[in-house]
Amino acid sequence: MGGRAARGAAAVTVGWGLRREPADDVEAVVRPVWAGEPAQGLSAAYLSATGFAGEVGQVLQLPGDPVTVLLGVGPREAGPAGSAAVRTAAAVLARAVRPYRRLAVQPPGDHLRQLVEGYLLGGYQFDRYRSSRSRGTTETPLHQWIDLLTPDSAGARRAVTEGRRVGEAVLLARDLVNEPGEALTPQAFAERATVVAGRAGLSCEVWDAERIAAEKLGGLLGVSRGSLVEPRLVRLGYRPDRWSRRIALVGKGVTFDAGGLSLKPNAHLAGMKADMAGAAAVLGAMSALGALGCEVAVDAWLPLTENMPNGDPIRIGDVLVVRDGTTVEVCHADAEGRLIMADALVLAAESAPDAIIDLATLTDAAAIALGRRIGALMGTDEPLLDRLRAAATRAGEPLWPLPLPDAYRPQLRSKVADLVNYTLGTRHGTALLAGLFLREFIPPGLPWAHLDIQGTALCDADDGEWVAGGTGFGVRTLIELLTAGAMSRPGPTGPAR
Missing domain, CATH: 3.40.630.10 (Zn peptidases)
Incomplete structure (x- = not known):
């Protein structure tokens, strides 16, 4: 599946795809970690030493090719609490991995829609009135391709589409609110x-x-x-x-x-x-x-x-x-x-x-x-x-x-x-x-x-x-x-x- 969302004064441009395994040119692979549960391949002692505990929005980047990014999503919960945690964590993730141009992200549980939605919201910037000189001294606009590591299915495609549409609707409202009154x-x-x-x-x-x-x-x-x-x-x-x-x-x-x-x-x-x-x-x-x-x-x-x-x-x-x-x-x-x-x-x-x-x-x-x-x-x-x-x-x-x-x-x-x-x-x-x-x-x-x-x-x-x-x-x-x-x-x- 392919899809692209572009909103937020051209500050959010994200493409989405569904794959079983990361592509060869992926720069970073994001793995969700639930609070209180082990992270695959890493000892509890090591994680404890880094201060990473899987709390909502915690991000730990581990060197490698590709880079491994651990994303804390809080306790494993279903329903609104779990969805809200994943949405918040995805928003923090978007700001943390902005420099990467292609990522692979393992969705946390059945919260695929909230992952997409939160990522778009967290990556938003209103930079319409920044000159090119000013943009060079601030964070670059979010422009990425993200492979979601989940089998391609009608349900997964629907979740991605819904997450994009909701995220774009919120960003439209943000754009309007952020515009100066003169404009x-x-x-x-x-x-x-x-x-x-x-x-x-x-x-x-x-x-x-x-x-x-x-x-x-x-x-x-x-x-x-x-x-x-x-x-x-x-x-x-x-x-x-x-x-x-x-x-x-x-x-x-x-x-x-x-x-x-x-x-x-x-x-x-x-x-x-x-x-x-x-x-x-x-x-x-x-x-x-x-x-x-x-x-x-x-x-x-x-x-x-x-x-x-x-x-x-x-x-x-x-x-x-x-x-x-x-x-x-x-x-x-x-x-x-x-x-x-x-x-x-x-x-x-x-x-x-x-x-x-x-x-x-x-x-x-x-x-x-x-x-x-x-x-x-x-x-x-x-x-x-x-x-x-x-x-x-x-x-x-x-x-x-x-x-x-x-x-x-x-x-x-x-x-x-x-x-x-x-x-x-x-x-x-x-x-x-x-x-x-x-x-x-x-x-x-x-x-x-x-x-x-x-x-x-x-x-x-x-x-x-x-x-x-x-x-x-x-x-x-x-x-x-x-x-x-x-x-x-x-x-x-x-x-x-």
Whole structure:
């Protein structure tokens, strides 16, 4: 089998093949070692002297022709724990063996898909803006051929293909998040989505400012007023040959968030090019559904804008009218994400899906509560939330549920409009208040889940399958949820159609 994956600003180019034995020109052979189990041909005393114990991500290179590389994959485990360990170990391996141009890798157990996926994620670099002179002083881009030492079979080929497709989808999202705000404007994002849709067999519709106004998307229009560039709304559609259920995805797409008139401090601006990570994750997931044989119909809504203090920005005290007629008093111009999400959620609900799932870098409060590795999960339908948590666990992107307490709902009341977008003077529970605000735009009885990925959209340094910069968090969870089969069957989240 042959295959090549190329993503990540041309920084990841890996070809894959299946062989029983290493080829003659292989430079290194990688052998997995389970923690607590012996490594073939090496004594326990020798390994102990080197400090190698088979822990996840440990790499030991032994001289020879070819070089032998021992890769620690942790305890021998099945299920999500074993898959996550192999994915992490493979990501570390990709950085450790970057100089080799051809490797042979023995897959650990039945985790072939996670090996391929993790290797692509760990080898990612965003170097689009490095000059040739700068590239010469940094790590070279990953460009390799890898022979997987396993018999060629339909199952092995499928695992490699799935690993590649998932990895490429995550890298697409990372590329988008890592782009500077000057380059990835709403129009540029929409153009990129159009290209991705064409390649992935998706339908794609792009609304410009005139169409957005005609559709009465007052939240999106209001936020965009402060920017010198126009907003966009992208609608994507995926339809398999046969389907019984349809899911709507909504992704927040603020391509740069300066805070509007509630201008952010300079220290907080550095990561604000990532305020479109929800839209990037949704686009990434949509790009892989066809190749992975997803049996669920999926629509995606991506509201795209900047939040700037130029032009005619919304003022504190202004009242915006969302598409469904709800009026919102703007009490904080930096609570803009929920305003554009409101319009998109109304649009998604009007299409009568079986469930709506949204992703947004919505609140710092979620990051303060859960840190940088766990996303916040809220919603109205326990079966849907349970399925999302299970999918996230399998995908290695943990989510933790937060409540939507009705007792907090009065804090959203306005003296001049239906709602406020922010409760001034309130320091506590602000992630929950943001979730409650979004819930206002979900019709009763329609299953809905909200993922606040503010803390997980970026990472500061290479850490397992994450590489400094955009993480692509949420892509794997959505893909796992939509392709694993649970969402394609009629169940508690709505009737079949």
